[in-house]
Amino acid sequence: MAKDTYHDLVKQALIDEGWTVTDDPYSIKWSPGWEVDLGAEKLLAAEKEKKKIAIEVKTFKQPSFAYEFHTAMGQYVNYSSNILEQEHDRELYMAVPFDVWQNEFEKKGIRIAVEKVGVKLIIYNTVTKKIERWITTYNQK
Numbered sequence: 001m002a003k004d005t006y007h008d009l010v011k012q013a014l015i016d017e018g019w020t021v022t023d024d025p026y027s028i029k030w031s032p033g034w035e036v037d038l039g040a041e042k043l044l045a046a047e048k049e050k051k052k053i054a055i056e057v058k059t060f061k062q063p064s065f066a067y068e069f070h071t072a073m074g075q076y077v078n079y080s081s082n083i084l085e086q087e088h089d090r091e092l093y094m095a096v097p098f099d100v101w102q103n104e105f106e107k108k109g110i111r112i113a114v115e116k117v118g119v120k121l122i123i124y125n126t127v128t129k130k131i132e133r134w135i136t137t138y139n140q141k
Contacts, residue, residue: 010057014131058095076117
C-alpha cells in the first residue's frame with residue numbers, strides 16, 4: 001500500500017497529541033486486503049479507558065477533487081463497516097488537510113454528504129504540522 005504524502009506528518013501529529021500509534025497500517029481482517037493508514041490508541045485519564053481509532057489519511061492533490069472525494073467516501077463506508085465488525089470500540093477518522101477542509105469541505109454538497117455518512121474528520125495543517133481540530137459531527141466547527 002502506497003503511503004499518502006502526509007502520512008508521516010499525521011502520524012507524528014497524533015504522537016505529539018499523546019496518541020500511541022499501534023498499527024501502520026491497520027489491517028482489516030475480513031476484507032479483500034484492505035488496510036487503513038493508521039491505528040492509534042490513547043488512554044483517557046478521566047474515564048480510565050482507552051480510545052481506539054483508525055485514520056485514513058487523505059491529501060486531495062489529484063486534479064479532480066470530485067473524483068478523489070468520491071473515492072475517499074467509498075473507502076470510508078467500506079472501512080468503517082468492516083472495522084465495526086472487527087473491533088466495535090474503534091472509530092474511523094478521515095484526516096484532511098486544513099486548506100482542503102476550508103476550500104472544499106465547507107461547500108454545502110460536501111457537508112451534506114459527510115454529515116449523512118457520519119464521517120469523523122481530523123483536520124491537519126501541513127504548515128504547522130499539527131492537528132487543527134477533530135470533528136465528530138459535521139455540524140461542529
